[in-house]
Amino acid sequence: MLTVHATGDLVLETTDSRELLSAAGPTLSAADVVIGQLEVPHTTATVQMSADVPAIPGPPEALDGVIDAGFDVLTLAGNHAFDFGGEGIADTRRHCASRGIATTGAGANLEEAWQPAVVERNGRRLAVLSVNCVGPRESRAGSEKPGCAYVDVVTHYEPRGANPGGPPRVFTFADPRGRDEFAARVAAAATDADVIVALHKGLVHQPVDIGDYEYEIARAAIDAGAIAVIAHHAHIMKGIEVYRNRPIFHGLGNFATVTRALGGAADDTPERRAWARERVRVFGFTPDPATPDYPFHPDSRNTAIAAIAIDDDAVSAHLIPCRIDQHSRPVPLARTDGGEAVGAYIQSITRDAGLDTGFRWRGDELHITIAKETT
Template sequence: MRKAVTIVLAGDLVLDEPDAPYWLAGIAPALKGADLAVAHLEVPHTARGQELQGDVPAPGAPPENIAAIAGAGFHMLSLAGNHIADCGAEGIADTLALMADAGLIGTGAGASLLEARRLAILVAGDRRIGLLSYNCVGPENSWAGDEQAGCAYLRIETADGTPIAPAADLVRVTDEAVEVLRADVAALRAKADFVMVALHKGVVHTPARLAPYERAISHAAIEAGADAVIGHHAHIVRGIEFHHGKPIFHGLGNGCVVTSALSPAQDHPARREWAERRKALFGFEPDPAYTLAPFHPDAVNAMLGRLTVHEDGRIEAGIIPVDVLAPGRPVLAAGERKAQIARYIESITTRAGLAPITIADDGTVSA
């Protein structure tokens, strides 16, 4: 009989600061205790490249921090997001090369759309675990093409027909997106025992709220044959639901985000302007103690997702509560904070209009 396999899931990684092992050390025990650990790499790791226009561009993170991500216990990375192409084709190429050197498996970005949609498979225990990764929020010029570097994507229609971009009013899943999911999940299903789909989706910096398309695209992934859906992008956790008995983490929030790129005190005009404008757009004032993670105050209630594939194939979902300490370091929560975070996730699930969930003391989630 097959053995159970445990998978730990983290949200966005933005490691712009020196000493990445220190920033990751607070969650590393949970990563190293799992058979497989997965995260979303938000920005390119490179010292070169041309800045992409079209969204507020993130700077390239220190190349040496990729090795620290592997050292903390991660094995697989999703890459399809709104910032992975911010340093152009060179930034993507450098990131993929660094990942290969560090032994990290990834999917979602590449020198072409074919490469960006490649299947990522890694053996954990005696199971072949597969991952696909897609950007749902644009900007469109970050998407890969036949001969253009960028990320894999699923096309979501805007309410007014404007180009797809993170700030656009994204409302409806297209037939094209469903067909991409069906084709890619079927291809991965033929080679893997367990299939995960990572979606960069949602509305940033807002507690609880799900955009109109989020449940539909997540359900489409499950209906295409995925065993679990992993959401990220919002920089704050979202609710959890089950569709046909399969878990959907609508938003894992920040896995580890420590960056000066979101501070008003910088010399990049677009990033400085965005740091101020987002406070007005989303109605929050960051805690001044969180200089490297100036997000919505509720973002301190963080989590890692947990999946257990049992001997008989049954999938159990859970969370590992994470507390974010100033100036932005995530640590495994303990005591009262652990319970508070669990209750917070139960609450935002209901507030988002999802079916109520219960989170047990050991983190197991049930509908």
């Protein structure tokens, strides 16, 4: 059997992340393999290459706490992967490699970005693929351009009724050629390994909305042979789906996230101040001023570690509820000490998304109902 723990976003604008990850480290390390999403480049580069709201780079030494917490694989594909260009990507990969952490999803060119991170434990071979589904376009790798692996997503807006300019119906779908290339990459990796696919996807700060393209791409991964799909980007948890007896975690939310990039402070850049104003208008929340390093939706403090167990062809999964405390630390919870409330939240957003996933408690773990394989 192989056990895997996976988390949501890591945003580590701190020179020492050990304290930030200290409460979760023992729980994470209990698995054979630990996977996390490294949201920002860890580099000393300073030239910004993104037209979006740029990240603040993470210090390379922050990765010391990541390895101490037990992480084995970091996925890099995301909207901030190219914020500091090819130098930022190369630095991040190099700093991770020097600490024995495997990376996937970004590289010096498209072929390198598509290469899975492969680890072997307990006689099993695990391959992790990391793919960006949200843009921006400059984050995408090319045959001779650094960037990340990606699937292009098309958005179509249709006016409702007799209200030009009113709220439209929104349809999203993957570019068929990109989706087929993605599926072929998953299938190739699945020929000699158990495959987990990490998708950067979803509408930020919204716990219930799951777009059509999210189902399409996640299910395409399972159809191609993946044993599980994990996702991140929205900075808030999303519902959990079981498709063909395989778990799809549509959004694992935040995990360890400390940043000043989204606070909109008076001495910040015009782009970041504009984003802070827009956040209130579009998403309807103002971050807690008592925790300026955690500028996210209040509900995003509900999070979890996804636990996946692989035994021959059978896959089981459960959640370890966590709560992000006032020091921005993700803290695993016993069921009787806050875990019940986090579990109820996860079940509620899953149900409100229209998913009929079954859950049951086993001790402090919230297990996901997955039918046994049939032949």
